[in-house]
Amino acid sequence: AQKITQTQPGMFVQEKEAVTLDCTYDTSDPSYGLFWYKQPSSGEMIFLIYQGSYDQQNATEGRYSLNFQKARKSANLVISASQLGDSAMYFCAMREASRGNQFYFGTGTSLTVIP
Amino acid sequence: ETGVTQTPRHLVMGMTNKKSLKCEQHLGHNAMYWYKQSAKKPLELMFVYNFKEQTENNSVPSRFSPECPNSSHLFLHLHTLQPEDSALYLCASSQAGLSNYGYTFGSGTRLTVV
Numbered sequence: 061a062q063k064i065t066q067t068q069p070g071m072f073v074q075e076k077e078a079v080t081l082d083c084t085y086d087t088s089d090p091s092y093g094l095f096w097y098k099q100p101s102s103g104e105m106i107f108l109i110y111q112g113s114y115d116q117q118n119a120t121e122g123r124y125s126l127n128f129q130k131a132r133k134s135a136n137l138v139i140s141a142s143q144l145g146d147s148a149m150y151f152c153a154m155r156e157a158s159r160g161n162q163f164y165f166g167t168g169t170s171l172t173v174i175p
Numbered sequence: 176e177t178g179v180t181q182t183p184r185h186l187v188m189g190m191t192n193k194k195s196l197k198c199e200q201h202l203g204h205n206a207m208y209w210y211k212q213s214a215k216k217p218l219e220l221m222f223v224y225n226f227k228e229q230t231e232n233n234s235v236p237s238r239f240s241p242e243c244p245n246s247s248h249l250f251l252h253l254h255t256l257q258p259e260d261s262a263l264y265l266c267a268s269s270q271a272g273l274s275n276y277g278y279t280f281g282s283g284t285r286l287t288v289v
Contacts, residue, residue, distance in 0.1 A: 105280035
């Protein structure tokens with residue numbers, strides 16, 4: 061079974077609008093971390109935001125927020141006030157405490173911001 | 176500057192060639208990784224090194240040979256590759272043992288096997 065599922069291969073959003081990128085995960089480990097990365101066309105993977113399984117509040121980092129719904133095992137990324145520079149691939153990832161250093165990545169969502 | 180530097184950025188090689196990819200980090204991290212990224216597939220973990228010791232090898236063919244001479248450097252030696260090995264190869268580093276600690280990635284090496 062897929063550990064991380066991203067069901068939106070491509071998304072479009074108007075500049076200055078908000079967009080939600082979906083991510084669901086599968087784990088039986090009570091301790092885990094959820095991450096979002098951005099990959100522009102240059103190839104580099106840029107860390108955006110982290111949510112721990114025991115965190116009571118949704119994580120926020122500037123224009124990025126993570127809508128964490130633990131019971132539904134979803135960790136959607138919300139980008140507010142989209143900018144042209146937000147156009148990139150976005151990957152959801154999970155790290156389980158019991159699995160040490162291994163990350164599991166989804167297949168990614170390609171976001172295009174339209175002027 | 177990401178803190179993790181990969182060279183070369185682009186590499187074209189024939190199936191009979193031998194080449195090496197290099198990764199370097201000066202973030203004080205003690206774990207380093209090689210990932211393969213092919214189009215429309217999740218990132219595939221290839222190798223994990225903790226404190227210079229290889230701890231994972233995810234059934235990677237022997238034509239890929241990693242080397243970790245110290246905690247700051249990681250190499251991926253390539254020989255007799257196949258066209259399906261063409262992909263973006265990403266190096267990452269992290270602090271081992273901390274589940275809330277993310278990776279720092281390099282910019283990748285775009286490999287084309289002809």
